[in-house]
Amino acid sequence: MEGLGDQNPSDQKTAEREWERELLAEFAVPATRNRAFEKLVRRYQKPLYAHIRRMVLNHDDTDDLLQNTLIRCYNALDRFESRSGLYTWLYRIATNLCLTHLEQQRKRRWLSLSNDTVRMEAELRSATPVDRLQDPDVLLEKALLRLPPKQRLVFQMRYYDEVPYEQMSEILGTSTGALKASYHLAFKKVENYLKNL
Amino acid sequence: MRTPLPTLDSPQGKIPSRSDYSAPDGYFEKLPQRMTARIEEDLASNHTEFSSYVGRWAVAASVLLVVGLAWLGTPRGGSSLVQGDPLLAQLTTDEIVQGLDLHGTHALWLQEAAAYPWTEEPAWIHPQDEPPLDSFLWDHSLVTVTDEGLIEL
Numbered sequence: 001m002e003g004l005g006d007q008n009p010s011d012q013k014t015a016e017r018e019w020e021r022e023l024l025a026e027f028a029v030p031a032t033r034n035r036a037f038e039k040l041v042r043r044y045q046k047p048l049y050a051h052i053r054r055m056v057l058n059h060d061d062t063d064d065l066l067q068n069t070l071i072r073c074y075n076a077l078d079r080f081e082s083r084s085g086l087y088t089w090l091y092r093i094a095t096n097l098c099l100t101h102l103e104q105q106r107k108r109r110w111l112s113l114s115n116d117t118v119r120m121e122a123e124l125r126s127a128t129p130v131d132r133l134q135d136p137d138v139l140l141e142k143a144l145l146r147l148p149p150k151q152r153l154v155f156q157m158r159y160y161d162e163v164p165y166e167q168m169s170e171i172l173g174t175s176t177g178a179l180k181a182s183y184h185l186a187f188k189k190v191e192n193y194l195k196n197l
Numbered sequence: 198m199r200t201p202l203p204t205l206d207s208p209q210g211k212i213p214s215r216s217d218y219s220a221p222d223g224y225f226e227k228l229p230q231r232m233t234a235r236i237e238e239d240l241a242s243n244h245t246e247f248s249s250y251v252g253r254w255a256v257a258a259s260v261l262l263v264v265g266l267a268w269l270g271t272p273r274g275g276s277s278l279v280q281g282d283p284l285l286a287q288l289t290t291d292e293i294v295q296g297l298d299l300h301g302t303h304a305l306w307l308q309e310a311a312a313y314p315w316t317e318e319p320a321w322i323h324p325q326d327e328p329p330l331d332s333f334l335w336d337h338s339l340v341t342v343t344d345e346g347l348i349e350l
Contacts (some may be wrong), residue, residue: 037236038229045228053218063224070232071239127218140205140212159205160214191205 013085020086027077037074044087045070048094054141054156055098055149057123065101069094084170092171095153102149120145143193147186154179155186 026036053062157163165176
């Protein structure tokens with residue numbers, strides 16, 4: 001499982017749902033609960049790590065947030081109602097934790113949004129080798145730091161992961177229309193920034 | 198040579214997501230076991246917390262029970278008359294005073310009496326024990342004998 005964009009074919013989706021059903025059945029039995037949970041972690045840890053890391057940039061915060069995401073999942077998994085896919089649900093938990101974390105960091109340092117961008121840029125520089133600082137992927141990431149966290153998230157999900165708007169709507173709790181508008185605005189802002197470099 | 202500036206819809210395709218955001222070596226191999234270990238640890242500490250929580254409430258409830266039983270078993274307020282009489286025991290002091298008033302007893306006097314209790318009871322508490330007046334006067338040096346043999350108060 002490397003990205004949500006790979007899930008589109010219906011047979012893949014059916015297989016995913018079947019896997020989820022088996023996992024939930026295994027999780028419901030106390031004797032096999034931990035084994036089922038380890039399976040879940042193995043399956044989703046890499047895409048979740050990438051998603052969180054792109055938002056918070058450094059490994060330590062990513063590790064904390066990923067563990068918290070998985071703990072919350074463990075505590076609520078027996079009440080999971082399968083209205084959405086398991087990965088969508090995990091993605092939503094991780095996203096909410098990331099947004100809360102970023103907001104808390106900003107407030108803890110008494111920073112405005114623009115000053116927080118400066119802090120995040122410094123974070124980005126420290127996480128990037130010097131010879132990579134002018135590479136297109138790093139420049140794009142720098143441009144993304146100028147967006148408010150939620151808009152950045154929308155851009156990343158759509159541009160990098162190609163998450164369908166319907167699924168983004170489930171994850172972010174926002175209408176598809178609003179998400180399309182948000183993505184369009186984000187795209188224009190990033191494009192302008194890159195043009196003026 | 199400087200890398201050309203990126204455009205989002207470049208002819209070469211999209212700018213890929215950064216691939217060098219790598220986790221430390223062995224991170225993903227160890228994470229599943231780390232998670233289950235952490236969850237077991239959390240469950241154990243939650244159990245301990247719950248036990249100590251329950252224990253604290255049990256101790257508090259026992260203390261309250263003992264205090265409550267002691268309070269119920271302790272005679273409270275009122276005179277011996279009230280304690281001895283189940284009917285009077287149901288009445289408040291004010292109700293008793295009002296009742297006595299109805300029977301011609303002066304409530305104010307009763308209240309004053311209650312406010313200034315005897316500290317030393319007189320020796321002749323019963324009328325038949327009261328000494329004759331002259332003896333009382335001599336005993337308490339309230340009379341003197343004059344030179345003429347007269348007695349003065």
